[in-house]
Amino acid sequence: MKILPICHLKSCDERSAYYVHSKAAYICVKHYKALASKYEQKDISTLTPPGEVKENIDVFTAGLYIFATFMKENNLGELSEDAQTMFTDFTERINTIRNKFMLAGEEESYLEYEDIKAQAINVRKQAKGDPIFNQFTDEFFWDCMAENISRRETEQKLQKVRNIRQNNRRKTLRKMVKGLEETKELPKMNTIRESENSSYSNLRLIKFDQIEKILKKFRNKTKLEYSSTWLSLYLDSDSDMSCLKDLSKFKLPDLRQITLKSIPEDSEDLKKFLSGSLPKNLQKLSLNHNSKELIKMPTYINSISSATQCVHSEILLYNFEISDSNLCKLLHVGQSQPKVNISHCKITTTQEANTQEIAGTPAKNLCLDCCGIAKYSDWQNHPENFEYLMVKLAQNKNLPKRLKTISFWDCCMKKTYIRTVLNESGFYETEIYGYSA
Numbered sequence: 001m002k003i004l005p006i007c008h009l010k011s012c013d014e015r016s017a018y019y020v021h022s023k024a025a026y027i028c029v030k031h032y033k034a035l036a037s038k039y040e041q042k043d044i045s046t047l048t049p050p051g052e053v054k055e056n057i058d059v060f061t062a063g064l065y066i067f068a069t070f071m072k073e074n075n076l077g078e079l080s081e082d083a084q085t086m087f088t089d090f091t092e093r094i095n096t097i098r099n100k101f102m103l104a105g106e107e108e109s110y111l112e113y114e115d116i117k118a119q120a121i122n123v124r125k126q127a128k129g130d131p132i133f134n135q136f137t138d139e140f141f142w143d144c145m146a147e148n149i150s151r152r153e154t155e156q157k158l159q160k161v162r163n164i165r166q167n168n169r170r171k172t173l174r175k176m177v178k179g180l181e182e183t184k185e186l187p188k189m190n191t192i193r194e195s196e197n198s199s200y201s202n203l204r205l206i207k208f209d210q211i212e213k214i215l216k217k218f219r220n221k222t223k224l225e226y227s228s229t230w231l232s233l234y235l236d237s238d239s240d241m242s243c244l245k246d247l248s249k250f251k252l253p254d255l256r257q258i259t260l261k262s263i264p265e266d267s268e269d270l271k272k273f274l275s276g277s278l279p280k281n282l283q284k285l286s287l288n289h290n291s292k293e294l295i296k297m298p299t300y301i302n303s304i305s306s307a308t309q310c311v312h313s314e315i316l317l318y319n320f321e322i323s324d325s326n327l328c329k330l331l332h333v334g335q336s337q338p339k340v341n342i343s344h345c346k347i348t349t350t351q352e353a354n355t356q357e358i359a360g361t362p363a364k365n366l367c368l369d370c371c372g373i374a375k376y377s378d379w380q381n382h383p384e385n386f387e388y389l390m391v392k393l394a395q396n397k398n399l400p401k402r403l404k405t406i407s408f409w410d411c412c413m414k415k416t417y418i419r420t421v422l423n424e425s426g427f428y429e430t431e432i433y434g435y436s437a
Helices: 029-038 050-073 081-106 110-128 131-143 145-182 195-200 208-218 238-247 268-277 301-307 324-330 383-394 415-425
Strands: 018-020 025-027 044-046 230-234 257-261 282-287 311-318 320-323 339-343 346-348 365-367 405-407 431-433
Touching (some): 230 238, 268 301, 301 324, 383 415
Parallel strands (some): 320 346, 339 365
Antiparallel strands (some): 018 044
């Protein structure tokens, strides 16, 4: 599911909430408050979060199928003709609305979300006015009252057990934090900058016309795309890797963005490229998008850590398996403090204290979108892993004070829970974005 775009104003990492028609720009709440007086009200549209639209569609779709199941059970396994007509009609209408929603997301037509949400709400209202649906809600409600009372009692007991377990984890969390505060001096360890990187630091800087000669050799053999400001490579074939190998022999000119997709499990040429060939003023580096397999981070941690020193705006890592200690390393970046975007990654955690001294300046913004879903870290069913992760991050000097924002889009956790864990770990001033309602 698409999410609302980042604010278009310079150096802002917040999600947009408004659209300025005269400027064709998306802006966040903060900049809206600052700039609202400069524009007429009709020039600004409020954006509807796609999650709200999806919820309205999903709730009604679920209601329709509950209706069909209930009516079949009460009619010897068959829907009456009128009930079937009603079910088919409203199913087709809600599916049409769902298709509009999906198309709006693919085309990034964010302004259409409000109208699509209104259509979904309207269909729900019309269904409630249908006499057959009314009969279903009345009969279903009274028929299930006794069962629901028993179910509520069971859920209350389960909630008590969950609360006890959560309190036990809280106690463990506080002990870990207290132990950290009592540690006056951490033992010094090797920093994350790999020594072998020095062999890459003296690569010859070449101009774009020279690099274009290399790229043209591989244009018809690879899924290579490039311009004078950006470069995109798929690394899933021998030709792609040969192109990367040739590029890794030089220091690249000032490209603004480099995207490396489907990276191999282990490649010395890729390590060399990341450690020595990146432009000094690279704005965005994206790694492993479109990959079908999780890549073990230890293979590339030193090279990627070195690469962060060249990136000024954002580094995006996709489909990696990252340990909590390696995530700590990645969060210590260059002086420009780019956003660290860890998306669709599995983050593994341990209860061991972090005693490694890490070089670099802490990042200001961290994104962990989709890392908490069941496919990856599964924080909904294993909240203790999320709690240990936050404690581990807090053990790094200055990170709790410097980290301004953390994003948790599609991580299946509520804001109140996230806020509690962050506060108990020491991230009192860090703002939260993207959470379950």
